[in-house]
Amino acid sequence: MRRTGWLIVLVVLLVVAGASVGHLLGRRAGTRELTGVIGSQMAPFFADPDVRAALAGHGYRLRLDPAGSRRMADLPLGGYDFAFPGSAPAAAEIARRRPSAGAPVAVFRSPLAVASTSPIVDLLQSAGLARRAAGSSWTLDLKAFVAANQRGQRWDQIPGNVTFNVKQAVLVATTRPADSNSAALFAYVLNQVTGGDLGAVTKVFADQGAVDTTTEEPFESWLRRGKDFAPLVLVYEAQFLDRGAGGDHVLLYPQPTIVSEHTVVPFTTAGADLAKLLAADPRLQRLAAAHGFRTAGAPGAVTLGAADTIPSPDEPTLHALLAALEERLT
Amino acid sequence: MRKLPAVLALVVALSACTDAPQAAKGEPPFLKGDGTLRVLAGSELADLQPILDEAAAATGVKVVLTATGTLDGIESVVTGGAAKQYDATWFASNRYLQLHPDAAARTGTATKVATSPVVLGLRRSVAQQLGWLETRPTWSEIAVAAGERRFTYGMTNPAASNSGFAALVGVAAALAGTGAALTADQIGPITPRLRAFFAGQSLTAGSSGWLMDAYLRAAAEGRPVDGLVNYESVILSLNASGKLAEPLTVIYPADGVVTADYPLTLLTSASEQARTNYAAIADYLRRPSVQRQIMAKTWRRPAVPDPALTLAPEFGPRSGNLPELPFPGKLDAADALIGAFGDSLRRPARTIYVLDLSGSMKGDRLAGLKTALTGLTGADASLSGQFSRFNGREQVVLLPFSTKPGAATTFELPEAGFDPVLTQIRGHVEKLKAEGDTAIYDALLAAYALAGSSADRFTSIVLLTDGERTVGADLAAFRAKVPQLPKVPVFTVLFGESNTGEMTEVATLTGGRTFDARAAGALPAAFKEIRGYQ
Numbered sequence: 001m002r003r004t005g006w007l008i009v010l011v012v013l014l015v016v017a018g019a020s021v022g023h024l025l026g027r028r029a030g031t032r033e034l035t036g037v038i039g040s041q042m043a044p045f046f047a048d049p050d051v052r053a054a055l056a057g058h059g060y061r062l063r064l065d066p067a068g069s070r071r072m073a074d075l076p077l078g079g080y081d082f083a084f085p086g087s088a089p090a091a092a093e094i095a096r097r098r099p100s101a102g103a104p105v106a107v108f109r110s111p112l113a114v115a116s117t118s119p120i121v122d123l124l125q126s127a128g129l130a131r132r133a134a135g136s137s138w139t140l141d142l143k144a145f146v147a148a149n150q151r152g153q154r155w156d157q158i159p160g161n162v163t164f165n166v167k168q169a170v171l172v173a174t175t176r177p178a179d180s181n182s183a184a185l186f187a188y189v190l191n192q193v194t195g196g197d198l199g200a201v202t203k204v205f206a207d208q209g210a211v212d213t214t215t216e217e218p219f220e221s222w223l224r225r226g227k228d229f230a231p232l233v234l235v236y237e238a239q240f241l242d243r244g245a246g247g248d249h250v251l252l253y254p255q256p257t258i259v260s261e262h263t264v265v266p267f268t269t270a271g272a273d274l275a276k277l278l279a280a281d282p283r284l285q286r287l288a289a290a291h292g293f294r295t296a297g298a299p300g301a302v303t304l305g306a307a308d309t310i311p312s313p314d315e316p317t318l319h320a321l322l323a324a325l326e327e328r329l330t
Numbered sequence: 331m332r333k334l335p336a337v338l339a340l341v342v343a344l345s346a347c348t349d350a351p352q353a354a355k356g357e358p359p360f361l362k363g364d365g366t367l368r369v370l371a372g373s374e375l376a377d378l379q380p381i382l383d384e385a386a387a388a389t390g391v392k393v394v395l396t397a398t399g400t401l402d403g404i405e406s407v408v409t410g411g412a413a414k415q416y417d418a419t420w421f422a423s424n425r426y427l428q429l430h431p432d433a434a435a436r437t438g439t440a441t442k443v444a445t446s447p448v449v450l451g452l453r454r455s456v457a458q459q460l461g462w463l464e465t466r467p468t469w470s471e472i473a474v475a476a477g478e479r480r481f482t483y484g485m486t487n488p489a490a491s492n493s494g495f496a497a498l499v500g501v502a503a504a505l506a507g508t509g510a511a512l513t514a515d516q517i518g519p520i521t522p523r524l525r526a527f528f529a530g531q532s533l534t535a536g537s538s539g540w541l542m543d544a545y546l547r548a549a550a551e552g553r554p555v556d557g558l559v560n561y562e563s564v565i566l567s568l569n570a571s572g573k574l575a576e577p578l579t580v581i582y583p584a585d586g587v588v589t590a591d592y593p594l595t596l597l598t599s600a601s602e603q604a605r606t607n608y609a610a611i612a613d614y615l616r617r618p619s620v621q622r623q624i625m626a627k628t629w630r631r632p633a634v635p636d637p638a639l640t641l642a643p644e645f646g647p648r649s650g651n652l653p654e655l656p657f658p659g660k661l662d663a664a665d666a667l668i669g670a671f672g673d674s675l676r677r678p679a680r681t682i683y684v685l686d687l688s689g690s691m692k693g694d695r696l697a698g699l700k701t702a703l704t705g706l707t708g709a710d711a712s713l714s715g716q717f718s719r720f721n722g723r724e725q726v727v728l729l730p731f732s733t734k735p736g737a738a739t740t741f742e743l744p745e746a747g748f749d750p751v752l753t754q755i756r757g758h759v760e761k762l763k764a765e766g767d768t769a770i771y772d773a774l775l776a777a778y779a780l781a782g783s784s785a786d787r788f789t790s791i792v793l794l795t796d797g798e799r800t801v802g803a804d805l806a807a808f809r810a811k812v813p814q815l816p817k818v819p820v821f822t823v824l825f826g827e828s829n830t831g832e833m834t835e836v837a838t839l840t841g842g843r844t845f846d847a848r849a850a851g852a853l854p855a856a857f858k859e860i861r862g863y864q
Contacts, residue, residue, distance in 0.1 A: 035602075049358060063609060065439045065596070074435055075598055154509045166653050167585055169509035179434065209511025209656035210425040213434075217442065221591070223635030224445070228652045243635070330431065330660060 030059045032270050035079060039086040039181060040066040040216030041110075041236050042262065044243065045291045054283050060274060068213040069181035070322070073097045082271030084264050086110075086181035086215070086236070091263035092315040102272040106261040107279040108293035110236040111304055112185055114140050114172055114252040115222060119163040120231045121250045127158045129170070130252055137302045139255040140232075142193045145172070146200050149207065155231070164227060169207050173222070173230030177205060178326045179213040182234055185258050187325055188313050193256070202328040215239070236260065237300070241292030253302065256310050262293070351388045354619035361614070363391035363607035370412050371420040372492060373397035374538045375592070377567070377628045381620065389610040395420070399536065399862065400492045405713040408432040413599035418608055422446075422492040422561075422590035429661040438600075440593040441612040444563075444621070444630035447587035447652065448496040451565035451578035452557035456481050466584040466647060469504035470523065477526025481556040484533030484545050488671050489717035490862025492590065493538050497559045498671055499664075500588040501527055503655040511656040514666040524675045531677060534788055536862025538564055540843060546573055547841055553817070557581075561590060566629035566644055582646055586653040591633060665716075673722030674745055679864045680787045681720075682727040684777045686795035686825075687736070691764035695796055695826055702853040703728075703759045706861070707752040710854065718861035722748050725787070726755060727780055731773035732766030733801055738780055770795050772802035774820065774836070775811065781818045789818050790864050792857075793836065796826025805832050812839050821860050823847050 038046065043066045045051055055062065067075060069085035070093070077083065077098040085091050091104040116124075121138055124130035129148060133139045153170045155161060174183040183205070190201045205211075212218050215236065222233040223244065232252075235244070240251045264279075266272035278284055282297075289298035313321075353359050375395060382393045396416070398406065403421055406412040408430045412419065419427075424440060427433050450472060457463050460475060467475070475481060486494035503512050505520040505527075533548065533555050535541035542564065548555050554575075558565060562580055569577045594615065596608045614620060621632040621639055632639040646652075658664045685699065708719045720726050722745045730736040739758060743751045770793070777791045799805070819842035822833035826848070837844045843863065847856035 035605075063606060065605065065609075067439055071434060075438065079602060152508070152510070164651065166651055167507060167509050168653055171510070176428075206659055207510035207656075209659040210429060211659070213428065213440070217440070220442070220633070220635050221445075224633065225652075225654075229654055330429075 031056070031061050032059055033061050033063065034081040034268075034270055034274060035063045035065075036082045036084055036271070037065045037067050037072050037075060037077070037080055038084040039069045039262065040214035041086060041182075041219075041239050042066075042084060043216060045288060045293075048287065048291065051284065051287050054281070054287060055277075058277055058281070060277075066214060066216065068175065068179035070177070070184050071179045071213060077267065080271075081268045082264055082266045082274060084262065086262055087185060087260045088263050088312055089315040089318045090181050090184070091265050093319065094265045096315075098267055101266045101268055102275070104263045104265045105275040105279050106263045107275065108238075108262050108285075108288045108295050109259050110238040110262065110293050111257045111259045111300075111309065112182060112189070112254060113235055113237045113240060113257065114254060115219065115233050115235045115240050115244050116231060116250050116252060117227060118248040118250050120227060121252065123155065123158050123161055123164060124170075124252075126160060127153070127170070133253070135302065138250055138252040140172075140252040142190060142254050142256070145170075146190060146194055146204065149204050150200055164231060171204070171208055171230070171232065173208060173211070173218050173233040174205065175212050175215055175218060175234075177322050177329075180215055181260065182215040182236060183211075184318060184322055185260055185312070186234055186254070188318055188321060189254060189256060189258050189310060191321055192310055198324055198328065202325060205325070206329055219244070236292075237294075237302075238292030253304070253308065256308055257304065258310055258312060259294075259304065261312065351384065353388075354617065357617050357619060360388045361610040363389050363603070363610035365603060365607060366392045366394050367418060367604060367607045367611055368394050368416045369396070369418045369420050369594070370398055370403055370406060370416040371395040372400065372403070372422050374422065374493070374561070374564070375420055376539075378624070380627060381615070381624055384623075385611055385614045385620075389607075389614050391607040391610050393611055399490050399714075399859065400426070400495060401489060401714045401717055404430065404433075407436050407597070408713075410436065412436070413597055416597060417600040417604035418597055419595045420592065421595075422592060423496065424593050424595060425657045426495065426664055429658070429664055431661075436598055438596040438598045439608070439612075440595040441616065442633040443592040443594055443615050444624050444628070444633050445589050445591050446561040446563040446630045447582070447589045448493060448500055448560065449562045449565065449587060450483065450557055450559050450581040450583070451568070452481060452483075452581055453554070453576045454579045455576065456556045457579040457581060462581055463579065466582055466650065468585045469501045469527075469583045470585075472581070472583060473501065473505065473523050473527035476528075476530025477523075479530060482530055482532040483557040483559055484535070484541050484555050485531055485559040486535050486538055486541050487862040489668050490536040490859075491538060493560045493564070495668070496588040496590060498667060499657055500583075500586070500655050502667055503588075503657075504583065504585045511659045512663055512667070513658070513660070514663045517663075517666055517670050521670065521674060524670075528671075528676050534863065536859060540863070542568065544841060549575060551817075562631075562645070563629040569644075570629065580646055582652055584650070586655040588655050588657060592630070668717055672717065672719075676721070678723035678725070678787055679721065680725040680727065680781070680789040681864050682729060682738075682777045682780055682789070682791045684773050684791060684793045685728065685730045685762070686732070686768060686770070686797070687730045687762060687764045688732045688766055688768040688797065688800075689764060690768075690797050690826065696762065696764045698851070698853045699794065700759050700762065702857040704756050705854045706857060707756050707759075708749075709756070710858070714858050718858040720748075720752065720755070722746060727777075728755075728758065729773060729777050729780065730762060731769055731776075732764070734769055735773040735776035738776070767800040768795065768797055769802035770799040771804060771808040774808060775803060778815045778818065781816055788864060789816075790842070791818055791820045791840075792823065792860055793820050793833070794823040794825055795828060795833075798827070798829050799832075805835065808836070809839060815840075817841065819843070819863070821845060821863060823853070823856055823860075825853065
């Protein structure tokens with residue numbers, strides 16, 4: 001009996017000790033737990049312990065679900081405090097589906113770019129698809145790229161190719177335009193470049209076959225497997241600067257490209273407060289810049305002028321293009 | 331009360347030694363969840379259970395895997411059935427799933443956990459004879475050699491299992507040779523070369539696990555199959571298992587591979603708690619320390635791009651490229667490829683159904699049997715039903731029995747325009763009547779007499795009975811005859827009051843498998859599952 005009594009005391013003590021430790025760890029006074037759905041390319045930023053600490057300093061703890069920016073509008077958005085897609089048009093579409101608590105806030109920017117390696121870029125150069133721009137940056141000539149795609153150009157047909165002599169079409173690996181902002185904006189740029197030749201735009205995507213739904217997925221596969229996964233992969237500049245630079249890696253800017261405004265759509269007051277904080281807090285803005293995003297205080301190392309970029313489309317224009325494209329792709 | 335400090339000290343000591351696992355050095359603390367994460371998963375992921383056990387200790391989330399076949403799993407997601415029972419899916423790949431228009435609204439965040447390319451594993455001596463130790467062959471060269479029967483191999487059925495499907499996609503993309511995704515109209519022109527490739531297949535299965543067992547069994551019986559088309563992880567695991575008399579050399583086709591990437595995928599229907607649990611598990615599985623364990627224990631490559639995660643030397647190829655072949659981008663192309671595999675590419679099947687029509691089958695049981703068989707004639711419009719229909723060029727033999735084996739009826743489907751034959755099968759099934767005793771083994775031996783030894787067909791027997799043998803030969807008599815019988819697997823279906831022990835033994839003796847259809851309404855699903863093995 002005596003032993004049983006002590007055992008009970010012991011168990012109670014253990015439970016109390018466990019519970020109080022849990023209490024101390026889990027509930028700091030004033031912490032607000034927010035849930036959000038975010039563009040996958042933002043996941044490494046929010047996973048950064050410094051970002052977590054900065055947010056915790058302001059009393060925020062976040063639980064985030066990465067998703068394709070163009071898919072967010074179709075998700076059940078009811079449980080979230082905010083959505084954080086990769087562009088203003090995607091934000092507009094989301095705000096149309098669930099009314100926002102305050103105006104969407106653009107918190108940082110990143111242009112579309114193409115990650116590759118120097119042997120591949122050399123091949124592109126000899127095929128007349130890429131050229132060195134001012135400084136150390138490279139551009140991918142989209143007009144020439146579409147023309148090559150129309151011809152069914154393969155890597156093994158580029159004269160003098162010994163580095164990637166593979167019977168595969170010259171393609172940029174993207175996500176699905178209907179799912180993901182990066183591919184959606186790329187489709188828009190291609191549509192502008194071709195003067196609205198939807199057939200040509202479709203082929204650039206159709207030739208790839210089935211693809212991923214978020215921009216982070218092909219980028220990670222490329223980081224892991226390099227040109228075996230894909231010799232060229234569509235990314236946000238920020239992804240490459242944050243984790244892609246080094247070795248023989250090269251970043252190309254499509255000519256022209258488009259600058260994507262990463263925009264928070266708040267659904268709750270707490271979400272609206274967080275949006276303001278991300279846009280205005282100097283430490284968080286500095287950390288965003290350290291992750292490669294362009295911010296008010298850090299406009300980016302490569303200057304993209306008016307001739308290098310085209311303005312972001314409005315949502316109805318983009319939506320119509322994507323619907324027409326999706327019809328041809330499925 | 332004087333004893334209290336001692337107790338407190340004990341509490342401290344106990345909590346120190348029962349401490350939850352600590353995060354690896356340099357990795358952040360574990361995310362925490364509570365309860366379970368219910369996951370509909372490909373059966374080949376069962377080998378991750380030890381990792382998931384450790385994940386449970388670290389995160390507080392128990393991952394409960396429920397195994398399913400590829401098409402069944404996809405069907406369950408797109409029709410919304412999965413949402414009712416599961417929080418997430420975990421298949422070898424989401425590529426085919428994502429082609430379905432209804433998938434986008436059902437699936438959310440996906441976390442890629444590992445990768446493994448589909449390759450050809452060949453007995454080292456055979457690879458040497460073919461000259462493939464020095465030079466990597468293309469899929470075309472592999473197809474030619476297979477067509478000339480210079481080697482044999484086992485592969486899972488593309489309609490039932492992801493490894494077979496990925497292999498089919500890879501070889502078709504490579505043979506089409508455009509460097510871009512395969513379209514439906516490109517399948518016709520490459521059909522002769524695809525047929526050559528599948529002519530070398532001597533072992534088929536509905537799942538990777540059973541294929542391994544059948545491969546080992548064939549080797550043990552002195553009739554080894556030369557190789558396997560499967561995930562690299564399966565080949566390397568077999569090599570590491572110590573069960574092979576001769577190790578398999580991994581052949582990485584020079585023109586590329588299709589790679590599984592194991593995305594753990596949240597269903598949009600998941601509860602708030604399930605989402606938290608998912609986040610904790612996803613974070614756990616992608617830690618470099620865990621990625622390394624997954625590589626060491628299951629021979630899958632890491633998915634996380636951490637340069638410190640270097641590949642073990644067993645992973646190849648040692649030189650050159652391993653480009654990814656494109657996966658069809660349109661559902662009609664993928665479906666046309668699976669359809670073509672069954673009706674015109676694969677080695678055709680001879681499928682013998684031994685059907686118990688004794689008195690006890692009267693009523694609901696006979697009706698259930700008729701529904702299940704009719705489903706295979708194209709009446710089942712579901713995704714899994716569509717791809718388990720009797721195939722072009724297949725011979726379907728129906729052998730009913732009761733007191734004695736009945737008359738066998740053979741239906742031979744032509745390569746195209748087989749609807750009239752399917753209609754005949756339906757008409758024949760409709761007329762089946764139940765009466766008399768149960769001569770199980772007499773009927774089974776009669777089926778073996780019909781099986782013959784046709785090397786150009788995959789021949790198998792399905793045995794359905796709802797009770798015990800009452801007349802004729804018994805199990806001992808059958809067992810004694812097995813050594814003289816042709817090597818034809820018997821797939822036994824447990825139904826009604828089947829003798830589980832005897833049915834399991836028949837399956838084991840013949841290299842078959844047992845399927846359980848004792849639950850109400852389970853027979854159609856069992857018959858569809860068996861199609862993967864025929």
